[in-house]
Amino acid sequence: MGLLQRSDFPSTRREWVADFVAGLTVSIVALPLAIGFGITSGMSAASGIATAIIAGFIAALFGGSRFQVSGPTGAMTVVLLPVIAKFGVSAIPLLGAMAAIILFVMAALRIGAMIKRVPEPVVEGFTVGIAVVIALQQLPSALGVAKGAGERTIPVAFHTMQNALSLGLHWWTLAVVALTLLIKFNLVKLLERFNIKPYVPASFAALIIATVIVKVFNIRTDQIGSLPRNVAEWTPLHLAGSHFTSLLYPALSIALLAAIEALLAARVADELMNIPKEQEFRPNQELMGQGLATLFATLAGGMPSTGAIARTNVNVRSHANSRVAAMLHALFLLLITIFLAPLFSQIPRAAIAGVLIGTSFRIFNKATMLKIFRGSPVHAAIFILTAIVVISVDLIWGIGVGVIAYWISRVHVRIKTR
16 A cells, blocks of 8 residues: 555545635644744744744655644754754754654654554643643743743743843733733634634734734834745754764654654544544554654754644644645745745744743643543553653653553552452
């Protein structure tokens, strides 16, 4: 069986139209997230957009899911931030190539099916930990100060708060963050109250409205800066030996993160679409697609990517029929960048921070969390342990500790029942 099948593409005009509308909708949702994650990673808004376009198209075309949307994610910024702080942006192409090779090896060894079996308490604890980390990463932009010293999330957040308190709070910057959150969480409810039916992406609308208000009232706050119209910029590999060995662990972290997040997002998409078991996404092909996406994105000035659960969810709920919807989302982002880059350069950094803080709250799956806490106390403990390790150490350690704790609990139960 080949990589692509006839069912991967629309077969009727109605399906083509549905994919067109879904792709356009997802592109509007993806734009502020791409900008935000590009900035948060330590690279740039342009790098985030380049990743969404290049990786989004390649992963959609060659991956194993018909509905998944890939691009820069908050989880990936957690790994990239300390790497860029230590080695600089010039290390990203080599890091991306190393991570891609690891993903190719994982696909060849057919490890995709194994990653799908990560226990639910670990997955949910991992997700909650990521949400907290994403929110804490926004403190410099939200407070209008430089990022605090350190590499780990909690010390950096603590030192950032210290900087803000010692220099004095930027109340207008905080007001922009609050305004963005207010719009993001209440716009849809307001439209529904007035019986306005068209779907308006809350994040995109919050950015536009906040930017207009900042301009009209001449509020002094930092902007994201110029966005170049040339999306791709070839970046050569630097094969310095010291960097190669030092980047092995971050590359492994990125590969594992890309695999877990992509397979999780693909699984969620199939569940939302009620896909029959024989037509479910192909996990090892998805690993191959994510490897190709990361390789080409990082060589073109972007960052490592993976499947994005929130954007995949929007794609499914926008009635996507095939992988063409995700491919079109990338093409729409390209057109927006070419023709509207000067407008988006005016967006306040505080508004981006507000959108990402709001996104971090949206990541929490309340129903699953309640199910875990109302069920086994051991599962609840594993959930909390995983989240704490993710926040305080890093993502891979969080998953590793969570999985080990889960299997220890299983062994303990088996011993007790003998």
